[in-house]
Amino acid sequence: MENGPYSICIAPMMDWTDRHCRYFHRLLSPHARLYTEMVTSAALVRGRQLRLLEHSQQEHPVALQLGGSDPHELAVAARYGMDAGYDEINLNVGCPSDRVQSGRFGACLMREPAVVGDCVKAMRDAVDVPVTVKCRIGVDDQDEYADLQHFTETMIDAGVEVLVVHARKAWLKGLSPKENREIPPLDYERVYRLKREFPQLVIVINGGITTVEDVLAHLTQVDGVMLGRAAYHDPYVLAHVEAALYGEPLPTREDLLLRMRPYIEAELARGTALKHITRHLLGLYQGEPGARGFRRRLSEGAHLAGADWGLIEQAMAPQRVAA
Template sequence: MTANLAARRFSIAPMMDWTDRHCRSFHRLLTRRALLYTEMITTGAVLHGDRQRLLRFDSAEHPVALQLGGSDPRDLAQAARIAEDVGYDEVNLNVGCPSDRVQDGRFGACLMAEPQLVSDCVAAIKAAVRVPVTVKCRIGIDEQDPEIALDALTAAVKSAGVDALIVHARKAWLKGLSPRENRDIPPLDYDRVYRLKAAHPDLHISINGGVASIEAAQAHLHHVDGVMMGRAAYQEPWRLLAADPVLFGEDAAFTSAKQALEDYFPYVERELAAGTRLHAMTRHVLGLFHGVPGARAFRRHIAVNAVKPDAGIAVLRDALALVMDTSAPMPHTAAA
């Protein structure tokens, strides 16, 4: 299975410490169609680490993409081959992460300053695998002019045969801002990404950054090919129930968030039997019941009980019982 153009219409962003396999399995219950991404995994970790732990995913997650961090074309090619062999549907190169650790490793957003190296990396990955190869970047870094920097990177990756470009519509300030601040302080410039798409009608371009609702995603799709949602998808996952009907014209996976969570129980039980701690799974569901009576009690019950060493599925069942039962869809027009 490969990540086709239809799946790229809407995707859930790779987010460190958040989009692990448990999160992705949960999100897949909320939307059948969205393209899911792993957390960024470095080439060093793939080549020399515990691949079974790092690259494991459930078959239900498809379509699912692996995001790689690195800047050595040979290492990236080798890691990409491993990803393809494991069964990932896409390989994505991170050219947007602004953390100090990433900069020290010469990958992430700092590669915006080296478009030829990014081109070499993409070309090496493309030569190594048959699945789509994509790049996620910023509009620029530090003192770069986004008009020049984004055009240069786009030309470089197009020449290498990149299948799609995902653009976080902010600069990354590598000097002076923390990774957290880089997600909020640099202003969003959606028009810059729209202009990029207009200049490259033949390249699949997705937009990312500050997408707070499915309706906002729908509006962006008048200008670009795809939309990637990040924090809103994780912190308020109920929003994802609207993705399939609004963005793909298909029935919602479930008529209520409560039904979706009940369908997560078998996965949780399987993982508990395999030795996974309950908290590793329940931490991803805390924002599911936005505005629903009992949501606060639900979160509190999980926060207090899921971390206990002997916590089992009963904790999640008891927490869900505190939420008002409703068969109505979650209100995807609620305020962000």
């Protein structure tokens, strides 16, 4: 398949894909579609926490992921997201955490496709940007292909044109969110089948994808690939994906850090603590000589009062010698 706007995406990850992380990922991957951490519609509408929508212009294209199950509230939250400048609103129908279930959203909504359809319709009526859905292939004992098929048909009827599918089902009882990302077996073929049966739908596959070879293989079957933990723990893989898909020259890790400098210094001037940014950089030298020392210098120094760009220069110094 030819490269499209969803060929490479970086997953919404709670506590990870904040605005600092997304800025860094944009440097690594100029073509990737970025996603925010999940923001609940209640936080925006009832809590008026509009600060959660803050992002930089350099992040685009970037999608706001919402969690919720009340159509009206989601519509208002989606409007806030569009007005804040987001390019897409994505509804979370995949997160299995207890906190999410107690709010009747996330993966438990896969049992209620009609509710999800109503939410999508309300959001689409409220905004002029795409409304997309991220789901699992099943939930608990409701994991027959026919269930996913019915869910997908309901999404299409609601106007969804892009479906992001984590190729594992979710166990809502008995497994932690971490275990739900690892224990239920991956079933890529089920997602491929979905694309074959609904060719009009843009299908993005997610789950267990870690290498450039994985990305290229999946793109022969579906429209896009969403990288999650691999993009966070070994972010340089994103640069390799860019090179493979778009012929982008491979930047050095040092070059990427130097390109972060203006952003970091501007954030420090705003009062942002260095540790909030450097925690997203720790995996940059993953698998390289000196990676442990790089992580240690940043981890130990970034929380100290007055920590600034000089700390990153110190962390880079041994890598320069090794190169």
